[in-house]
Amino acid sequence: MSYVIGGRPLADRLVAEMPSFVRQVIASLVQRVPAYAQLPAEELDGDIFRVTEHALRGFAAVLATGSLPSADELRFLRESAARRAEEGVPIDVVLTAYHVGIQVVWETLVPEARPEEVSDVLALNALALRYLQLVTPVVSAGYLDERQTMFDDERSARATLLTGLLSGTVEASGPYVVLALHIPPHPDELLDGVDAAVAGRRKLRRLRTELERHSREPVLSSLTPEGGLALLPGEDPPLERIVADVTRSAGTPVTVAAVAASPSEVAAAAVLAREVLAVAVRSGPGLYRLADVLLEYQLSRPSAALRPLASIVEPLTEELVQTLEVYLRRGSRRPAASELHVHPNTVDYRLRRVAELTGLDPTRIEHVTLLAAALAARRAR
Secondary structure, eight states: OOOEETTEEHHHHHHHTHHHHHHHHHHHHHHHOHHHHTSOHHHIIIIIHHHHHHHHHHHHHHHHHSOOOOHHHHHHHHHHHHHHHHHTOOHHHHHHHHHHHHHHHHHHHGGGOOGGGHHHHHHHHHHHHHHHHHHHHHHHHHHHHHHHHHHHHHHHHHHHHHHHHHHTSOOOSSOEEEEEEEOOOOGGGGSTTSOHHHHHHHHHHHHHHHHHHTOSSOOEEEEETTEEEEEEESSSOOHHHHHHHHHHHHTSOOEEEEEEEOGGGHHHHHHHHHHHHHHHGGGOSEEEOGGGGHHHHHHTSOOTTHHHHHHTTTTSOHHHHHHHHHHHHHOSHHHHHHHHTSOHHHHHHHHHHHHHHHSOOTTSHHHHHHHHHHHHHHHHO
16 A cells, blocks of 8 residues: 555655655654763764664555565564663663654654545554554563663673672672661561562562662672672762661661671671671661670670570560660660550569569669670570
8 A cells, every 4th residue: 555645655755855854853862852862973873873764764665565564674673672772772762763753754744645645644643553563562672682681691790799709709899888688578578468479579679779779889789588688889888878768668677787898808797797687686677887786796606604694684574674675775764664655653663573583773873784785695595
């Protein structure tokens, strides 16, 4: 079928005026799409010009025959999309180019249509829609396949570097902050009828994306929905803000232990970060460095004094232990009562019971240090 607009077959006019149409399409892309405006002139005049011309000639063939693109034509479009993926051009920008090309042809030629050519205009509109319906998934597939290959290669390279750093067999430039993370389940993971594995992967993807957002360099990580390790490039990143943003993105209270290290020290730092996390996770979510849990960490090391120290609070019930921990952390009875959701007199009564059972009075400053150490030893066991 030959589509006639303005008394002339549309395919013939498109081929005859091809250079002009190509320039119009590229000019429209540069004007409408910021990513094209940022491309080098040599690329616009070279590869982009050739691809645009090839696509328009393919569309002219569609107009001349009424048939959709052949397998060879679709293969070319797929390969072109893969090259855009290699260059880092966003997929929405790639797809927009095809729509803009059709739109330029439409806006240039259709206004010239005569009354007797209305049926051709309507048929042209339907054909253009079928063309875009066929081309869009082909271009998307070519682009995404290449991006997946690039992602797999990058992920493999990151995994190799991470493994080498953790084993001490590879060195990289620049310092790192080793993060050990404990990630509790997201509320969605606990809902009946919800696939917990899917909810967990979504949580992990959000967390990884947030970590990457805070670093100009690739973040090396070995993470599962429950936690793991991440190596954050840089000497002094804003860890408090990073942990706050990661917690918000994950949608669950995350506990993070951080240890700074040079590349040669990453292996040892990872061991220390895991040990600090094991201690810190008992104290609640947030960011912890070794300095924040020195006493608890030291008491978690093998020691002949650990068992006798923990035995000091063995006579206490779980309720009394909880009350003692909250009281020592909050520093006075009223804040402790508020956190425990009990009356201040109840806190007083429980503290008296602690004193009776341990021989140490939590309200006396000379006894506080030993009680805190006993609680830390109890947690370490």
